[in-house]
Amino acid sequence: MLKIGVVVAAAFLGLAHGRILPKVNCGYESCPKVGGEDVLNVHVVPHSHDDVGWLKTVDQYYFGTKTNIQRAGVQYIIDSVIKALTENPERRFIQVETAFFHRWWMDQSSSKVEExxxxxxxxxxEFIGGAWSMNDEGAAHYHSIIDQFSLGLTFLNQTFGACGRPKIGWQIDPFGHSREMANIFSELGYDGLFFSRLDWRDKSRRLTTRTPEMIWQASPTRGNVSNLFTSVLYNHYSAPSGYCFDVTCSDDPIIDDPRSKEYNYKQKVEGYARFIKSQASNYPTNNILITMGDDFNYQDANSYFINLDKLIKGFNLFPQSFNGRPIKVFYSTPSCYVKAVNEASLKKKQAFAVKTDDFFPYATDYNAYWSGYFTSRPTSKRLERQGNNLLQVIRQISAQNITYHVNVQGLDLLEEAVGIMQHHDAITGTEKQHVADDYARIVDEAMHNTTSEINLLLSNLLKKGNGYVNLQLQSCILANISVCAQSLENNFLVAVWNPLGRKVDYRVRLPVDGKNFDVRGPLNESIKYQIVPSISNFSNLGEYHHAKYDLVFVxxxxxxxxxxxxxxxxKQVKEYGYILNEAYGYERLNLGNNKTGIRINNATGLLESVTINGTQMKIQQELMYYIGAKGDNSAFNRRASGAYIFRPAVNKSVPIKFPKVTFKVFKGDLVDEVHQNFSSWVKQIIRVYKNTSHIEFDWLVGPIPVNDGEPKEVISRFTTPINSGKEFYTDSNGREMVKRTRDHRETYNYSNEEPVAGNYYPVTSKISIQDKSFTVSVLNDRAQGGTSLKSGEMELMVHRRLLKDDGFGVGEALNETEFGIGLVARGTHYLTITGKGFSTSEVTKDLGTEKILTPWVFVSDILKKQTVQSLSKQIDFTYSGITKQLPKNVQLLTLQPHKYRNNWLVVRLEHLYAKDEHPNLSKNVTINLRDYIPKYKLVSLLETALGADKPLDESKYLNWILGENLQKANYTHNFDLGKKLGYIRVDTPQQMHNFNITLAPMQIRTFIVQV
Structure with missing residues (x-):
């Protein structure tokens, strides 16, 4: 078995196709030699930032169409760069977005491949970043981020071996940066991170104090394990002004012929030297990195590189110096720069400041807070969450069929679609409308393309003999607008797949037209059900048949x-054969029971109090809106609210009560609901399911009216008696919580010209407030912006419709329409209260994991053709992929077939709890992997870095000296790999035999497993 492990490691290192690859000189070994302490080293980094959709669609950007919108063709950039690199061995280039490179690569000849x-x-x-797309860090969930990195990194490793493995994160364009994203880079085995966008005051202070480079301690639980060298780029990510040499640029080229009247060689060198000196005066070592490129540059790489060759040569012909040190200019890469900075800092025993919070919200001036995109295009954000949910389900189903060897093309398409959606102009909602429509098409088609494969794989799992039955299962993606053709049949089958590593009770809701049904379980047992009216008739949304009611069962x-x-x-009975339990009046305003329930104020129609786990609290909730600013962007105080920017015209929200909130109450054995009608365009159901520990707020907003000339940004606000002061908490990409303090920043002096927008933060999964006795949390079903503007308050922005562009490039107002009217968005918030005797983390972790990896409901009309009795002879009605539930603090984050190796699985296990979060669950936990993959005999496993692209012991970490931080000063740590990661290695026959895996709090471990 040890030999098998060695073979796997060898395959990872590039022993592919039966031959050993030639000796390589990539990575740090290939870096140019830098000068010593008496030299200023200038690392020139040629690059092109290629958005995977923004002003044009992914296809339009790749093929170069729609030049009237933007002249950009990625296929020509890569072609041109490859040709230019072969003409001069000194030249270098970094490739970042794997989605585009993968597409280009698949069309190349064998000779081009070898070249x-x-x-x-x-x-x-050199590949830098390496993910499918350069993901956003505010609206993206960590699950999807890890997946899209793994998708890109495993392709690069499979194609290029060790030389294709990035060492550096390159997040140069996302609009703010999260702590968890830095932690992910650390777990991927990266040595550093570069980014460009941070609050303008923060950047100014860092440059003034020569601290634009730091060690980011990205996880308070993982501590030094999560430390990551981080560098802020000096000049955005652009070339210095006057030094863009692409065909899309208008700067003069370098003329080195002294006979020409256009001669400017020395002038260009001296101008570049002035820029170098300006940058060097703000950075701490004798190395600086200059980005030579911009959006979709190098469409004519020959033009760019010829001028860069001359520029670099010019520093030999016209020597320049900085503070008495000669300036050395050369082609380099971000990884070579990090290596040089590391060596220089260790030699001088130079410490770097430590960063422990994040870089949100991002502002570019006093009135431009990029906190609107946290909510922009709410239906796109929800579709991405659904796409990831289905992706995990089909991966798990495919993993159960790994020896069946079905070519799951739909899975590939869905992986790529979800990867594209993580792009910082996709999940953010900051793209043009036609691009947003194309993103929706990509995800929707990918989801539907999995249907036939899901039916084939599930039939294989469930079949009793050698036969095959097409279960005709479909996903009801439009159930939220009461559309599902299969559930409108007289007889239908419902299959519920649970993607969690523990059993769950799931409340199924399906649109139906009737009121009388017979619901049976897998043992033909009678299942209790309830009928409640739909939140809306949705008659104005498309040509679908919209059901009148929801069928609910557990x-x-x-x-x-x-x-x-x-x-x-x-049941074929008359419509009035079943009486809806509908009630009005004061005596029926209590919903639920003494353990979990709500009380509605009869006079206002609004929530008055909540009881959860026996704790009663006065909590008010209502839907309101801000009027968006309609500035012309001509000055700081004229900034408009737009796709990126949130800027209310008045820093006060407007209640939605026209003329007042009307309501109806429906009660039953399974669920009690109050249906609120705030206006013609705002509705909500507050829902209390029996035997649960949370309250659901099912909101429906739109079409937002703008014919009064007022753009509107709709929020849901919760008001509680919690004495939270200025503090509240938001999650970081769905993982650890980050404390926020109103009107305060940890690392620079904050000024509150925008007291609302400046206090908005990304909420990917949860926002909380607390005092000494209680914690109140709201979980959401998609990324949104949120804040606490007063003690005891929380608000989440749910929808936006604006009339002006905010002037940051997209060129369109965020004025979404669908079916000929303003966009209608529907979503859910989940409210929890925890106090003494109840663990906040336990309640919200259980609920949160279930809402991210929600049981997936398939519906089939197969009962039109077959009876339940005939089906029972062909298939089983229940199936479990594991025989033992995972411990409460462990999640099976990933279970999928390895993309490039038959009979291998990729398995990720996650410890869900942070340090000191729970008295019992915030401890190390050990499981045996064989207990959780019982279908197969496990032959061997190899632990990898987080991206599943390289053996864990191939991750190399540089040593850094850590300096002062706000909480802890003057400490150092040597990044010994074993101590850094705290992993139990699976590298001896005994360990490979018993498959025991230990997880520390907040640890994610990744394995490839041979079965």
Whole structure:
């Protein structure tokens, strides 16, 4: 078994296709030699920032169409760069977005493939970042971020071996930066991170104090394990003014012929030297990095490189100096720069300041806070969350069929679609409308393309004999607007797949037209159900048939990584045969029970109090809106609210009560609901499910009216008696919570010209307030902006419709329409209260994991053709992929077939709890992997870095000296790999035999497993 592990490691290192690859000189070994302490080293980094959609669609950017919008064709950039690199061995270039490179690569000839591999092996073409797209860090969830990195990194490793593995994060364009993203880079085995966008006051202070480079301690739980060298770029990510040499630029080229009247060689060198000196005076070592490129540059790489060759040569012909040190200019890469800075700092025993919070919100001036995109395009943000949910389900189903060897093309398409959606102009909602429509098309088509494969794979899992039955399962993606063709049939099958590693009780809701049904479980047992009216008739949304009611039943104890089937038969009785339990009046305003319930104020129609786990609290909730600023962007105080920017015209929200909130109450054995009608365009259901520990707020907003000339930004506000002061908490990409303090920043002096927008933060999964006795939390079903503007208050922005562009490039107002009217958005918030005797983390972790990896409901009309009895002879109605539930503090984050190796799985296990978050669950936990993949005999496993692209012991970490931080001063730490990661290695026969895996708090461990 040890030999198998060695073979796997060798395969990772590039022993592919039965031959050993030639000796390589990539990575740090390929870096140019830098000068000593008496030299200023200038690392020139040629690059092109290629958005995976923004002003044009992904296809339009790749192929170069729609030049009237933007002259940009990525296929020509890569072609041009490869040709230019081969003409001069000194030249270097970094490739970042793997989605585009993968597309280009698949169309190349064998000779071109070998040519590119030579460039990669020599370090002249280097992959930086390496994810499918350069992801956003405010609206993206960590699950999707890890997946899209793994997608890109495993392709690069499979294609180029060790030389294709990035060492550096390159997040140069996202609009603010999260702590968890830095932690992910650390776990990927990266040595550094570069970015450009941070608050203008923060950047100014850092440059003035020569601290634009730091060590980011990205996880308070993981501590020094999460430390990451981080550098802020000096000049955005652009070339210095006057030094852009692409065909899309208007700067003069370098003329080195002294006979020409256009001669400017010395002038250009001296101008570049002035820029170098300006930058060097703000950075702490004798190395600086200058980005030579911009958006979609190097469409004519020959033009750019010829001028860069001359510029670099010019510093030999016209020597320049800085503070008495000669300036040395040369081609380099971000990884070579990090290596040089590391060596210089260790030699001088130079410490770097420590960063422990994050870089949100990002502002570019006093009135431009990029906190609007936290909410922009709410239906796109929800579609991405659904796409990831289905992606995990089909991965798990495919993993159960790994020896079946089905070519799951739909899975590939869905992986790529979700990867594209993480791009910082996709999940953010900061793209043009036609691009947003194309993103939706990509995800929707990918989700639907999995249907036939899901049916084939599930049939194989469930079949009792050798036969095959097409279950005809469909996903009801439009159930939120009461559309599902299969559930409108008289008889239909419901299959519930649970992607969690523990059993769950899942409340199934499906649109139906009738009121009388017979619902049966997998053992033909009668299942209690309830009928409630739909939140709306949705008659103005498309040509679909919209159901009048929702059928509700509980799928109890759905197996972990497994499925249960249910059978619904519509009773042929008259419509009035079933009486809806509908009530009005004061005596019926209490919903739920003494353990979990709510009270509605009869006079206002609004929430008055909440009881959860027996704790009663006065909590008010209502839907309101801000009027967006309609500035012309001509000055700081004229900034408009737009796709990026949130800027209310008046820093006060407007209640939505026209003329007042009307309501109806519906009660039943499974759920109590109050249906509120705030206006013609705002509705909400407050829902209390029996035997739960939370309250649901199902909101429906739109079409937002703007015919009064007022752009509107709609919020849901919760008001509690919690004495939270100025503090509140938001999650970081769905993982650890970050404390926020109103009107305060940790690392620079904050000024509150925008007291609302300047206090908005990204909320990917949860926002909380607390005092000494209680914690109140609100979880959401998609990324949103949120804040606490007063003690005891929380608000989340749910929808926006604006009339002006904010002037940051997209060129359109965020004025979404669909079906010929303003966009209608629907979503859910989940409210929890925890106090003495109840763990906030336990309640919200259980709920949060279930809402991110929600049981997926498939519906089929197969019962039109077959009876339940005939089906029972062909298939099983229940299935479990694991026989033992995972511990409460462990999540099976990933279970999927390895993309490039038959009979191998990729498995990620996550410890869900942070340090000191829970008295019992915030401890190390050990499991045996064989208990959780019982379908197969596990042959061997290899632990990898987070991206599943390289063996864990191939991750190399540089040593850094840590300096002062706000909480802890003057400490140092040597990044010994074993101590840094705290992992139990799986590298001896005994360990490989017992498959025991230990997880520390907040640790994610990744394995490839042979079965």
């Amino acid at each position: 590119v591999k030579r460039l990669v092996r020599s370090g002249r073409l 799928a109890e104890q759905v197996p972990a990584i497994g499925m249960k089937m249910y059978f619904v038969n519509k």
